[in-house]
Amino acid sequence: MAARLPQVARLILFTGPNCSLCDVAKLELAKVRQSHQFDLEIVNIQDKGQERWKKKYIYWIPALHLDGREIAKGRWDASTILESMKQRKAALEAQEEVV
Template sequence: MIVHFYTRPGCHLCDDARLMLKLVREDVAFDIKEVNIEEDDTLHEKYMLMIPVIELEGKIIQYGQVDYATILEALLR
């Protein structure tokens, strides 16, 4: 299972989300593919006001303020 994590440098919410993903990964096995939206114009335009964005199988799990329970629930489905 691969979770896409859309982020950008200097984003404090992204730092918090990264930590949250690592906590969830202690309970559920998955890989994190971190993507810097500033390296892709299309992604930057799509996510610039939403980051951090956590996505699984093309579906956004959560964005902005993320929490452990929401991520865990989505991954256990």
């Protein structure tokens, strides 16, 4: 049985210091937040304890996860997030139909 999606989307943005693409990513997330509710966690891959993410994304920040699944890395924009949110909504509605 597949895990149920939470009602509110959970996004994790993986960033680093002095990252201009990360600044752009934050602006793109702000655009999405105007029409979609979500929880956002920002993880600096250079922080202590983030070695796993640093190894994975050292050359690919900003990276973005939606409900624990990678949906974007490198250069992306609001349309990338919106498409994933649309797919998430469809999956959530399908789960509700099964119940």
